[in-house]
Amino acid sequence: MEEKDDLRRLLEAMPLMRLVPLAGHAVGLRFGRTLGGRDGLTSGSGAVLVALGFGGGRGLELGIAGRATHADLARRCMITPATLTGVVNTLVKAGYVRRERDETDRRVVWLVLTEAGWERVHQIGGDLREFAAPVLDALPRDEELVVRRFLTRVILHYSHPEGWECPPREAAPADGAEADTTEPRDPPTIEPKHAA
Numbered sequence: 001m002e003e004k005d006d007l008r009r010l011l012e013a014m015p016l017m018r019l020v021p022l023a024g025h026a027v028g029l030r031f032g033r034t035l036g037g038r039d040g041l042t043s044g045s046g047a048v049l050v051a052l053g054f055g056g057g058r059g060l061e062l063g064i065a066g067r068a069t070h071a072d073l074a075r076r077c078m079i080t081p082a083t084l085t086g087v088v089n090t091l092v093k094a095g096y097v098r099r100e101r102d103e104t105d106r107r108v109v110w111l112v113l114t115e116a117g118w119e120r121v122h123q124i125g126g127d128l129r130e131f132a133a134p135v136l137d138a139l140p141r142d143e144e145l146v147v148r149r150f151l152t153r154v155i156l157h158y159s160h161p162e163g164w165e166c167p168p169r170e171a172a173p174a175d176g177a178e179a180d181t182t183e184p185r186d187p188p189t190i191e192p193k194h195a196a
Contacts, residue, residue: 017154020151020154028043028044029043030131031043031046031127031128031131032046034127034131035124035127038123038127039094039120040094041090041094041120044087045087045090045091046124047077048073048077048084048087048088048091049091049096049097049113049117049120049121049124050121050124050125050128051073051076051077052066052067052068052073052076052097052111052113052117052121053065053066053113053117053118053121054121055067055068055076063076066112066113066117066118067110067111067112067113068110068111069108069109069110069111070084070085070088070109070111073088073111078159088111091117094116095114095116095117096113096114096116096117096120097111097112097113097114097117098111098112098114099111099112100112
């Protein structure tokens with residue numbers, strides 16, 4: 001218990017933006033062990049599988065549930081298409097995803113969840129709810145809203161729709177023109193839910 005208290009004091013003294021990647025890393029490692037225990041999926045491949053399954057609004061990019069092009073799925077997952085290739089190959093080998101040529105445009109290849117893929121997406125959803133329950137159940141709704149707004153701002157600030165790369169810095173205004181200092185608008189308010 002003393003070790004956990006020492007860690008708590010250390011974490012509470014850290015800069016806030018250092019805690020964001022640490023929290024993501026800790027959750028990813030722990031959930032990766034949960035996923036890996038069942039069929040060897042990593043947290044990354046599980047996240048891609050879930051993003052494909054819940055295409056209709058669960059991710060950052062809206063899409064068709066259970067079906068996406070490679071580029072669309074990479075945008076939903078905020079990873080490069082090159083990074084996604086290896087993950088998709090793993091999911092295809094596991095029997096969770098298949099590639100299908102578009103019937104009207106043969107240049108387009110769809111990534112489609114198989115029946116086993118749908119089953120696994122639902123299992124992962126249940127695993128996520130069970131995994132997150134101890135933390136979320138102890139989190140008061142007002143604190144959840146604060147955390148949700150903060151993480152939303154972080155994601156929106158560091159995300160860029162063009163391949164999730166950092167946009168080039170804009171040049172300083174020329175000829176004495178004033179820079180646009182308009183504050184970014186807050187994201188829409190989302191009613192928190194205590195489900196993963």
